[in-house]
Amino acid sequence: MPLLERYHPVVGRYNVRMPDPAAEYEAVRHRVGLIDRSDLGVVEVTGRDRASFLHAMLSNDVKSLSAGRGATAAFLDVQGKVQTLVTIWALEDRLVLLTPPGEGAKTIQALDHYLFSEKAYFKDVTGEMALLMLAGPEAIALAERLAGVTVPETAWGNVDARVADVDVRLVRGGTETGEAEVWVAAATADGERLRAALVESGAMPIGRAAWESLRIEAGTPTYGSDVDTTVLLPEIPIEHLVSHTKGCYIGQEVVVRIRDRGHVNRHLRGLVIDGSTTPAVGAPVVAAGAEAGRVTSAAWSFGLHHPIALAFIRRQHADPGTPVTVRADGAELAATVSALPFTR
Numbered sequence: 036m037p038l039l040e041r042y043h044p045v046v047g048r049y050n051v052r053m054p055d056p057a058a059e060y061e062a063v064r065h066r067v068g069l070i071d072r073s074d075l076g077v078v079e080v081t082g083r084d085r086a087s088f089l090h091a092m093l094s095n096d097v098k099s100l101s102a103g104r105g106a107t108a109a110f111l112d113v114q115g116k117v118q119t120l121v122t123i124w125a126l127e128d129r130l131v132l133l134t135p136p137g138e139g140a141k142t143i144q145a146l147d148h149y150l151f152s153e154k155a156y157f158k159d160v161t162g163e164m165a166l167l168m169l170a171g172p173e174a175i176a177l178a179e180r181l182a183g184v185t186v187p188e189t190a191w192g193n194v195d196a197r198v199a200d201v202d203v204r205l206v207r208g209g210t211e212t213g214e215a216e217v218w219v220a221a222a223t224a225d226g227e228r229l230r231a232a233l234v235e236s237g238a239m240p241i242g243r244a245a246w247e248s249l250r251i252e253a254g255t256p257t258y259g260s261d262v263d264t265t266v267l268l269p270e271i272p273i274e275h276l277v278s279h280t281k282g283c284y285i286g287q288e289v290v291v292r293i294r295d296r297g298h299v300n301r302h303l304r305g306l307v308i309d310g311s312t313t314p315a316v317g318a319p320v321v322a323a324g325a326e327a328g329r330v331t332s333a334a335w336s337f338g339l340h341h342p343i344a345l346a347f348i349r350r351q352h353a354d355p356g357t358p359v360t361v362r363a364d365g366a367e368l369a370a371t372v373s374a375l376p377f378t379r
Contacts, residue, residue: 059245060337063212067171069238070246072218073226076139076161078132082154085130089155092146092285093121094268096278100125105191107209109268109276110145111286115293117266118145120258120276124193124206133166135258149285165226167219169238170212170249178205178217181236186217190275199232201225209275212246213253213376247334251343254375256303260316261331261345269293270347271303272375301328302353305373306361308333308342314363318344320370321360322352330361338378348372 062068080089090098095108105124109117119142122133134142139161147157169178175186182196186207193206201221208216221229234240241249256262256271268276268290277290293299308314313333320328333344344361352359357372 056242056244056248057337059239059241060248062239063171063214063241063245063249064338065172067169067173067177067238068241068245069230069233070168070170070212070241071230072166072168073164073223074136075166076132076134076136076142076159077164077166078134078139078143079158079160080130080132080155081128081158082156084153085155086125088150088153089123089130089146090281091283092149093123094273094277094284094286094290095123096281097123097130098281100130102127103187103193104189105193105206107191107275109273110142111268111284111290112264113286113289115267115269115286115289116264117258117262117268117271118264120262122191122209124191124204126193126204138258163223165221165223165229167221167226167230167233168208169217169219169233170208170241171214173237174208174215174217177233177236177238178219181232199229201229201232203229211253211255212249213378214249244334245337247332248337248343251305251332251334251345252336252338252377254305254345254377256345257332261303266347267293267299270299270301298350301347301349303331303375304328304346304348304353304355305375305377306330306344306346306359306370307336307339307373307377308344308361309369311335311342312363312366312368313342314344314361314368319362320346320348321362321367322349322357327352327359336377342368343373343377344370345375 093108095106110119124131139159143157181198184196190209196205204220206218318330328346328348330344330346336343355374361368
């Protein structure tokens, strides 16, 4: 999320300052907020074999995605480790892949390595699309009122529409904030006009502090901080990332073997931290006198009124309710392991 300052961040490319993260948080939890996701990588995939090729590469079912549907998926290596996470939107003539920030070109390069005679063509269109996300219990009603169309009911379902005389694609979100979400995607040239129309219609712009609180409370990991190429897919919540019936994909053998006959040595968990100190990314988590993991994301929770974190915790200490200690700048912070999401 292209937010440039920690405490009074600028949202996306639209130069809007966020003075009150607690109010922004409340807007998403009780009304509707506007989150700029325009820093994500965007890749278009065309060609008659686009779906079958990606189906064989990614962990989720791509071949069954008809136009107007979507999914999330992981691209793994042969050891089952996550190379990237993507969101897929199926359109009539192409597939759109949303990648983590800065990962568009890398994703194309990695997939192209496996491309031989298949008719699948990749184009990096990062920066050409404004990606604005409405989030909150009023998000769907607002999008439908402005666009005059029904937002799809299933996650990542998408439909063409017009908002404020701008051609847009409305996409049902995947509840990364723990609330209903609708993405409003348009050409970058129309982004400022679209953003202004959404704000004028009641959506409160959301800055980084509120976004991180919402994201972490919802247990949503991000690639590059919580997940990287050292992470086995089964170490993170994977229900929405994997089809267990689709057939072969890179890394599938490891995923199935762990599911059926084994276990992982660590799990992505939440931490609720006593006091008011938010630990830094990388802070050690200690249990029974030994390091049990490290913090991958942390923020002040405006809902729980405590610092919270995501961390990989060794299996023997990963049960919810387990007391642990987080070492932060010479201090030892008492914390408790939590299941994800923190809030429901």
